[in-house]
Amino acid sequence: MEASFSLPTGLTKAQSYEQFLTDYRLLLEGETDLVAVLANTAAALREAFGFFWVGFYLVQDKQWLSLGPFQGSVACSRIRHGRGVCGTAWAEERTILVPDVDAFPGHIACSSLSRSEIVIPLKDHYGHIRGVLDIDSDRLNSFDSDDQEGLESVVRALCQHFYE
Numbered sequence: 001m002e003a004s005f006s007l008p009t010g011l012t013k014a015q016s017y018e019q020f021l022t023d024y025r026l027l028l029e030g031e032t033d034l035v036a037v038l039a040n041t042a043a044a045l046r047e048a049f050g051f052f053w054v055g056f057y058l059v060q061d062k063q064w065l066s067l068g069p070f071q072g073s074v075a076c077s078r079i080r081h082g083r084g085v086c087g088t089a090w091a092e093e094r095t096i097l098v099p100d101v102d103a104f105p106g107h108i109a110c111s112s113l114s115r116s117e118i119v120i121p122l123k124d125h126y127g128h129i130r131g132v133l134d135i136d137s138d139r140l141n142s143f144d145s146d147d148q149e150g151l152e153s154v155v156r157a158l159c160q161h162f163y164e
């Protein structure tokens with residue numbers, strides 16, 4: 001397996017996600033351990049896109065998400081259903097893009113440096129939420145519809161591999 005996920009310069013954002021996805025499918029191939037893949041997914045996304053914080057929160061029970069594999073500084077270990085951006089993405093079963101975390105009611109500030117973020121739910125074959133991918137930036141307005149589409153494709157590949 002090619003271990004480097006660094007992207008060539010000069011690609012558009014959409015092209016970068018396309019290239020990432022090609023390499024990412026190889027990383028998924030033949031690996032059946034969820035924690036190992038989530039850990040490598042966080043590392044690969046951080047290496048390719050330089051995200052400030054990238055990681056997973058996994059559904060623990062009806063009320064709580066627990067911190068899963070991530071890259072970045074120490075984060076909140078639990079998030080309640082419907083709380084913060086992650087808990088809201090879980091409750092509303094949809095991607096949430098937050099251009100300015102200070103303008104999001106109930107945002108959970110694990111790091112005071114976090115300024116914008118995107119959270120994508122992980123859905124299984126039945127459409128049940130198994131967790132979320134949470135990506136934070138230390139700049140305002142970091143994520144747009146290209147990021148949303150690209151990251152939703154990454155999460156779709158991950159979920160098809162594990163949950164279908």
Ligand code: SME
Pocket residue numbers: 053075076079083084085086087106107108109110111114117134136
């Ligand atoms: N952004 C999250 C909290 C988790 S940390 O930022 C890593 C939220 O408000 O749900």
